[in-house]
Amino acid sequence: MDKENLEDELKKLWDEIPASHSDTEKEASWEEFRSKAFAPKKRTFKPWRYAAAAAVLLFVLIGTTIYFKNEPLSETHLVAAKNVIENQTSKIKYVVLPDSSKVELSPNAKICYGDNFALNRKIEVDGLVYFKVKKDKQHPFQVFSNETTTTVLGTCFTVNETEDEDVIVELFEGSVQMNVKGQNQKWILKPGEKFTYSNQTASVTEFNRFVDFDNEKLTSVSSYIEKNYGYKVILPEEYLNQKITIRINKKEDLKTIVQLISEMYNLNFEINEDLKQITFQ
Structure with a gap:
């Protein structure tokens, strides 16, 4: 492939960079790259120079792709991942998680978590689920349900996301911290306290455990x-x-x-x- 054809092909690849880069930015970066890679010099033609230029461009494009793929995801997408366990029976389903925490899924309840759960203890809940969490101060246990996040180190509690998308957390042992997406306030529950999130309003009340x-x-x-x-x-x-x-x-x-x-x-x-x-x- 001659120099002109190679330059045309590289330009096509360059223009395929994701759309979040403006045309002006892409054109400016192309001209900078082109001035360095294809600057006129009175030297003997060396094909490896253009192969190196293509390799540099390929690295830039791959790097850009990785960058966009690694943009921060929402908590929901971070959790809803590789492992999905659903209770389709009429009885409680018992599950032991990779970190040895124990879970009881009520009928029609579902949990989702990632492959690296022992190190990244994030789990998403749909329905009524009881957790008995193994203590691990280095890796907090987080439960995501609707717009709420329950963070614990080691405790026993239930999380229930109702059909109306209300979230109810009841604490039996230990302590948990409740957060609501978009709100700075935190709620620390004690055993016997219930956190309810309904119609974008949070409240804490007592219940009989x-x-x-x-x-x-x-x-x-x-x-x-x-x-x-x-x-x-x-x-x-x-x-x-x-x-x-x-x-x-x-x-x-x-x-x-x-x-x-x-x-x-x-x-x-x-x-x-x-x-x-x-x-x-």
């Missing part, structure tokens, strides 16, 4: 476990009318509840994960 059984039949606790954890409970017949008084954190680990009942009544228990069944004996 416990369920109380006051001198009720042990079978009432069994029914509670089956409804909220999805495990059927089998009790010895002589314990069906046994009374119990107990306060349970609504998001307590199932095994903790089972162990407590076992110790209170001196019973052994077996948890069958395949059958989703707990047998006391």
Whole structure:
């Protein structure tokens, strides 16, 4: 390829730089590049000079492309990435995230997170999801839902984005910081507090994070476990009318509840994960 044809081809490539560069800027930068790469000199023609010029231009174009692709993305696009987990069943779905945090997805709930989640703990939520976050002070855990961001280091809380796009965050343990897109104010929740974002208005109220059984039949606790954890409970017949008084954190680990009942009544228990069944004996 002769010098003139090469120069024409390079000019075409140069003009393909993304449109955010104005025509005036592109033309000025082209003339600067052209004056250096194709300056008339009384030297023997050396083809490698033009190959080098093409390589320089290719580097410039590739660099420009990378620059535009690496522009800051919105938080939503940053999160909605490689891994999508959705609960399409009628029961709670249990998930362990790459950082060992635990998640409970209610029916029709969905979460999205990136491949490098253990280092970049950002996750997007749709529907009602409960989180038990593994502590990691170096990598804050952030949950994005509608226009809100929940930031935690290690705690237990639920995030619920309703069909009306309202966002409700209930804190059971630890502390969380709430942020709303476009607002400078921050809300720090304490256990038992609920953050609600509706119609572009944020509020913090209290909620009851416990369920109380006051001198009720042990079978009432069994029914509670089956409804909220999805495990059927089998009790010895002589314990069906046994009374119990107990306060349970609504998001307590199932095994903790089972162990407590076992110790209170001196019973052994077996948890069958395949059958989703707990047998006391």
